[in-house]
Amino acid sequence: MRELTRRQLTVDVGIAGAFALVCVVFTINDGKILLVPLVVASAGVAFRRLLPALALGIAWAAALIQISAGLGPSAYDLGICVVLYATAAYGGEVVRWLGLASAIVGAIIATVFLQLRFSWFSAFLSSPGELLDQLRNAVAVGTGILALLVLSWVSGQLARTMRIGRETSRREEAARHDADIAEYRVVVEQERNRIARDMHDVVAHSLAVVIAQADGARFAAQTRPELAVTALGTISGVARDALGEVRMLLAELRHDEGSTPQPTVVDFDALFEQLRGAGLELRVHESGARMPLGASHEIAAYRIMQEGLTNALRHGAPVRPVDLTLFWADDAVHIELVNEVVDAVGAPPTPGQTPGHGLPGMHERAQLAGGFLTATPDGAGRFVLRARIPQGGAA
Known part of the structure; x- marks a missing residue:
């Protein structure tokens, strides 16, 4: 019927x-x-x-x-x-x-x-x-x-x-x-995740530097005031840079991604100097000629190193050097970051502890760029991060 x-x-x-x-x-x-x-x-x-x-x-x-x-x-x-x-x-x-x-x-x-x-x-x-x-x-x-x-x-x-x-x-x-709506939602969700990763990287990195400098300034204020003044200057500069990056990320919520500047290969050295200024003893070993990777891949490499170095500053053993190796191959850049740790970075969160977003974000960035990333303790008190980010055409 x-x-x-x-x-x-x-x-x-x-x-x-x-x-x-x-x-x-x-x-x-x-x-x-x-x-x-x-x-x-x-x-x-x-x-x-x-x-x-x-x-x-x-x-x-x-x-x-x-x-x-x-x-x-x-x-x-x-x-x-x-x-x-x-x-x-x-x-x-x-x-x-x-x-x-x-x-x-x-x-x-x-x-x-x-x-x-x-x-x-x-x-x-x-x-x-x-x-x-x-x-x-x-x-x-x-x-x-x-x-x-x-x-x-x-x-x-x-x-x-x-x-x-x-x-x-x-x-x-x-x-x-329905397919257009689903595709639109996927694109929106990917963009939200990308902005969330960038926001996490910027805020976590900047706050880690600010905290490290503030602790140093607090202890040096009594005996070496000139170091406290230097630390306060570093805090001011890092906070100002973080504010600018956060503003750019918020601007991306109203504009497309290409309308705002993003970190590239030429910004790697400034990142290293910023971490050294925050008190991290960073030793960079670089081989091969730097080459352009493509906008999204250079952002991935920059953010992975930024997050890895920030974790080394926060969780690494004090006054212990951090070794960063960059090997520029013909079609990719290989990143290796080794630091001694005082707590188990990357270990499963204990009950009641909220898991972090740094390591999952780095894994996701590497995968989206067509590369890979591993980040685990080596059993000898060191934490080893290895990543491979290919050129844009190889992703």
Whole structure:
């Protein structure tokens, strides 16, 4: 059973009523109105979309009642055409093909009935020539009836095909719309994650430097005031730089990524000097010629070193050197950072402790750049970070 709205049901009943009224108008002058087949045929028209199989049975039942009563063709016979159309347009697989088969069988029965009722026997009793003419007439009449019934069914099949095509187009359009929304959400989420990583790197790095310098200034204020003044200057510079970077990141929330400056290869040395100014004993070992990696890959390399050095400043053993090795290959830069630790960086968080975002962020940056990163203790009291960031074309 098809699900129809109340409006569709009202329209179908109205069409059936109009059909019955037209049939009455066209047959009242002949004085051959038969109420039962008229009502039955009109019922088939009313149920044609709601119950196509039932409507098909009702329509042919009306035709059988008409034949049993010995009546000739009438206006309500057109109800069969309407039902055959609906059978092909709205019926299921079995009902649809039953409609076509009933159209063929019905055309044969109608042709035989008309010939038997009007002229066959009289022609047969008169002469063989007249019988041959009647056979030709029977073939012509049968062909016309079959064409009318089959054409009604084919029209319904075409309407069904067009409706399915429109529904398929709507579904494809809806699927494309959903895909566009999903892609947009993925892009937005990736951008949010990127900005969150940058924000974490900037804030964590800057605060680590500020804390280290503030602690040093607090202890040096009593004995060596000049060092305290230097530390306060470093704090001021780092905080000012961090404020500028945070402002740039917030600006990216309103503009695209390319509209704001990002760290590149030439900023590596400034990063190293900033960490040395914060009190980190950093030894840089660099081999190979520096080369451009591409904007996003240079940002990844910069942020990975920034986060790794910040972790070394926060968790590393005091007054112990940190070794940073940069090897520039033909298609990538290899980064190795080694420092002694006083706590287990990268260890699973204890119950109640919130896991950090630094190491996952570094892993994600390396993977998005097409490289890899490992960061684990070596079992000898040192923490080793290794990363490979390829050129943009190799990602």
